[in-house]
Amino acid sequence: MSTPVIRCEGVTKRFGATEALHGVDLVVEQGEVFGYLGPNGAGKTTTLRILMGLTRATTGRVELFGLDAWRRRDELHRRVGYVPGDVSLYPRLTGQDHVDYLGHLHGLGRPADAVELAKRLELDLARPTRQLSRGNRQKLALVLALMTRPELLVLDEPSSGLDPLVQREFHALLADHVTQGGSVLLSSHVLSEVQRVATRIGVLSAGRVVAVEELDALRAKSLHHVEVQFDGEVQAAAFSTVPGVRDVRLEDHVLHCDAPQASLDPLLKRIARYPVVDLSCTEAELEETFMAYYAASSEGGSDAA
């Protein structure tokens, strides 16, 4: 197997009395789009800053392409494009000035890619950055990260300020990056932001990775809302005992419950034991499935952690 693009083992990070990370293990393989999910304060930004060599892990092993993320950070910066959550730009310089400066640092001259990328994201490179909205600053940071054609993109909540059409183009850019052999780590506090692009997700809760899952596996667990009207009295226990079925409620002979795909067949067989008047079954949003499985483990991931 090839060397992972990212490998974290037992990573802890202490800020004085606060321990932000308590033994993070994470592996991202080449060609993956990995969604790093967690509530505010869970430690996502801290992990990303450690990966970028901007701060040092208190303990543990952190490697990019098999190289130590802290000791080899200068060399690694040339291979990684990073978009932080709070983009810092020179206020008086235009987007094009930033492009030219970074192009010069990377020995790229005047990178034509940047103009094309800006066009795709509908960004005007001629304006001084102090005039740019939050979304446009994010777009410029993305252009700057992508124009050097990095092997890995590390993105901290990258699309939160982008409108839906631009988000679609942004996802297409990520897909192009992966087609060309690149990899992506993107953090977010909502699944909906990463579900269209990520192939795997890791869930960070209060400084610990509590789950890593293929997105397809999460889809297979996808909850269905089931509602059944019976012709007479039934007992909740008849349905709550079906494995996987959750949140069983009975109101006036109407059953409401949630069931993952795998539980639908046994649940329907149980329902069929009673006279049914009406029935509906609708698939929940993936975000809802995600919250149902991980909300409990994500509680307590606040800034007070």
Ligand SMILES: Nc1ncnc2c1ncn2[C@@H]1O[C@H](COP(=O)(O)OP(=O)(O)OP(=O)(O)O)[C@@H](O)[C@H]1O
């Ligand atoms: N420089 C610092 N000094 C002290 N505490 C810090 C520092 N940076 C982060 N923390 C603390 O570490 C924890 C994790 O913060 P971090 O910013 O990594 O979380 P996050 O998951 O990125 O949250 P958000 O989604 O709100 O950006 C928080 O409790 C935060 O207050």
